[in-house]
Amino acid sequence: MDASLSTTTFKSRIMGTSVNVSLTIRNTHEATMEFTLFGAAYTFTVTRWSRKGLSSFLLLFFAYKCREEADFGSLTMDDNGVPTFNMTTAQKVDAVIQGAKDVMACVDEIGTRHQRSVLDYAVWYRDKHTCWDTYENYITMLACNCIVHTDFLAPGVTWELVTFGMA
Numbered sequence: 708m709d710a711s712l713s714t715t716t717f718k719s720r721i722m723g724t725s726v727n728v729s730l731t732i733r734n735t736h737e738a739t740m741e742f743t744l745f746g747a748a749y750t751f752t753v754t755r756w757s758r759k760g761l762s763s764f765l766l767l768f769f770a771y772k773c774r775e776e777a778d779f780g781s782l783t784m785d786d787n788g789v790p791t792f793n794m795t796t797a798q799k800v801d802a803v804i805q806g807a808k809d810v811m812a813c814v815d816e817i818g819t820r821h822q823r824s825v826l827d828y829a830v831w832y833r834d835k836h837t838c839w840d841t842y843e844n845y846i847t848m849l850a851c852n853c854i855v856h857t858d859f860l861a862p863g864v865t866w867e868l869v870t871f872g873m874a
Contacts, residue, residue, distance in 0.1 A: 709734040713800045719811040722818040730807050732800055736761050738807050740853075744860075751814075751853035755845075756806060761799070764845070765792055768802055771842035779805075806846070813850035818860070826861050829854035 713732040718725055719742070726742045733739075737757040741750050756764035768774070769782040779802050780794030794802070821828040829851035839845050853859065 712736070712796065713804070715804065717804075717808060719808065719815065721811070721815045722822070728807075728811060730804065732803050732807075733757070736799065736803050738803055740807055740811065749857050749859060751810065751857060753807065753810065753849055753853070755849055755852075756803060762790070762792070763839075764806065765794075765799075765802060766790060767839075767842040767845050768806065774802075806849075809846045810850045810853060813846050814854065814859070817850060817854070823860075825854060825859060829859070 710733065711731050712734055714730070716727055716729050719728050720726070721744055724744060726744055729741045731739045731741075735757040738753045739750060740753075741748070743749070754760075765782065768779075774781075778798065780792060780798040783791050783793065785791065792799075817828055818825050832847065832851045833855065836844065836848065839848060
């Protein structure tokens with residue numbers, strides 16, 4: 708596992724409950740968010756914006772809204788549409804931190820709206836919405852991936868084994 712660029716904590720809300728999120732950003736910009744909700748521990752891992760994926764994330768990040776240059780640096784496009792990111796490592800980390808906060812805010816929105824069907828919604832969204840062309844779609848897809856990969860708020864069911872020919 709590669710070294711960490713940054714470790715921080717922030718508060719987020721999920722379905723009306725305040726949670727403390729421990730965020731670790733690795734040298735590749737992979738982000739791991741750890742938190743506890745309703746007594747269960749969760750770890751959300753976002754790899755989509757790591758390595759070469761960081762450029763795609765940053766393009767959408769800057770296109771979404773005007774960002775404070777002192778906090779996040781800037782993006783310029785040349786005459787051929789080739790982007791140049793004018794950012795320090797710390798500003799890239801700050802963009803990833805904001806992205807992680809946006810993922811958690813999206814999880815809260817999904818949870819508030821769909822409550823007991825959070826996991827079902829996330830599976831449905833991933834199946835029906837495959838376009839990552841806006842920051843909103845990108846963050847929603849990351850949030851849904853986190854929900855699905857962790858079985859977030861899935862009911863605690865103990866399954867009885869059923870196989871063909873058991874009867």
